[in-house]
Amino acid sequence: MTSTLESSCHPVEEQRARWERKRCRTAKELVETEQQYLEQLGLVATYFVAILKAKGTLKPADQEAIFGCLESICSASRTLLFHLEGGRLGLGLEGFCHQLVLYVCYAENLEKAQSTLERQVRKNKPFSRFKKLQESRPEFGGLCLEQLLPLPLQRLSQYRHLLKDLVGNTHPESSDFKQLTGVLKSVSEAYHRVQEISRCRENTNQMRRVQKLLKGQKTQILAPGRWFLREGWLTVVPPKGEELQRCMFFLFSDILLVTKPCHPLHPWNAHKFACQAVLPLRQGTVQKVFGHTQSQGGLLSVSFPHTTLLLMSCNQEDFHEWHQTLSTAVRSTTCGSMTLYLFCIASIEDLTLHTSLPMFLGGEMPPVEHFHVIFLQTITSCELHILCPELLPLLHLNVVTKVLGPFNHYHFSLLFFRFPLQEVIIYQGNILLFNPN
Incomplete structure (x- = not known):
């Protein structure tokens, strides 16, 4: 009897040991990649920002436009790395969450930074010569300033990926599980905000491109809410x-x-x-x-x-x-006069319509192409996943997500959607309100 109990415990212990090994590898990767990231950020801060301030090659407004809050991001990364190298993973990441607004501000300024840099390289010969001289240093490894400026936004995506691995390999009863989950939520929110900024910028650029392709100015393409x-x-x-x-x-x-x-x-x-x-x-x-x-x-x-x-x-x-x-x-x-169909899935592999939806729709299920929005619930995050992001601008969709806390290792969210003629509240996969005005 004893041997049977021991054998049944071994798989659980082995699984926990595997989780811990994966967690340690991810934590090590986080430290190593943070060191590389800070080293590259330091190149810009040292060989460009600091020296340009001393030389006065650029006007203060142009320098601020190009580099924005890069020095503050560098300082935040330095503090994070200090805690990570000291083994204070949760403390360092929790403190870093308060600096995520810098990444959003940096994303909002990036297009202006790139256009200002391009203009200064073209028109400011002293700056152009200075830029080429700095980029020829062996420390840069052949990288140019244009390649280094987007680094913070690339790193934000890496943070999200590594934190997902950390949370996924941390036992829910662990002391820092709740802390890491909160950090992942904050980083994911910043990441999605940056993605939205990028998407809006790309959309504006596309409309400006089309406007330039048109003969004359009679047809105005740029318009609020147009995609x-x-x-x-x-x-x-x-x-x-x-x-x-x-x-x-x-x-x-x-x-x-x-x-x-x-x-x-x-x-x-x-x-x-x-x-x-x-x-x-x-x-x-x-x-x-x-x-x-x-x-x-x-x-x-x-x-x-x-x-x-x-x-x-x-x-x-x-x-x-x-x-x-x-x-x-x-x-x-015409979605204001249409019925909106929503459904939930537990995973990509297991596509399952919620049982209350057919009853709610009077037992009739619409064809699959009528479904516009899909919710993805996972045990590692409480994020809302839109599987067809290109449809978002068409749906006039505003999402407010509030985390209600873990329940049986799942994180459920209260999701509220406002459409032109509909309001929908979904809680733990159940439609609570569908109220056409």
Whole structure:
């Protein structure tokens, strides 16, 4: 009997030993990578920031624009490394959480930093010579300043990855489990905020690029809440047997822009597009005319109150992507009058609809393509995972996540969503309120 009990305990002890070994490896990796990170940050702080302040090669405003709060980030990293090397993992990481706002501020300033640096290299010859001289030092290992400036944001992603491993290999009854979980939550929030800043910046750049491609300034692309989705060539099939027209389409979250290329011999508009129509998606519908099978492309019918476009593509993959993106965009612009379907999964491998949802919907389950948002619950984090992030700007979605604490090794969240005509509260996988106004 005793031997049976001992044999049943051994697997548990072995598993805990494996967790501890993985935890030690992750902690060691955190220290080593922090040392490398601080060393590279120190190159910028020592050979650029400090010397430029002394030399006065750059105006204070330009220097602040390029380097921002990099010195403060370097100081925070130095303090963190001091605690990590001293074996005070939890204390060091908890203190570091208070400095995460620096990474968000740095992300907000990065585009300005890069544009200011580019301008100074082009116009400020003393600074350009100084930059080349510093980058030629052996300490830089061939890296240039442009490659070193994004380091803090790259490191933030590494922090999140390493902390996930630490929490995942820490026993829930361990003394620092709650502390590490709190640190992971703070780092993940900062990381997602930085990702959102990057996504918004990329979207703005895309819209500015499209604006420059258009002939004239009559059509204004930049607008609050507008998101760039895709662009590409499609053939417009005329309704009365006229000649086929190949047009460039730009799809945004609220409009479809139809353009045609300017004459290739035009003196200054040869590489631009003339706007033919701006079609509001809220008034549109999308249907496949043909292309339901794995054929060579297909034909889409995009209907608006005063016009209908027949759009053809000979590429099956391109046709499918246009149909999917257009359909989603049109549905999402009218989401105020649509039913919103939500479901939860325990893991990527185990896709399980929550049992209360079919009853809530009167026993009818909509087709899979109608699901817009997926929640992922794991035993290591309480984060909200959007599996289709490209749909976020279409859903007008605001998320407030509040951690309620661990329960049976799971971290449940209270999630509140506000849509144009719906409010949804989800608690521990249950729909508590679905209240159309």
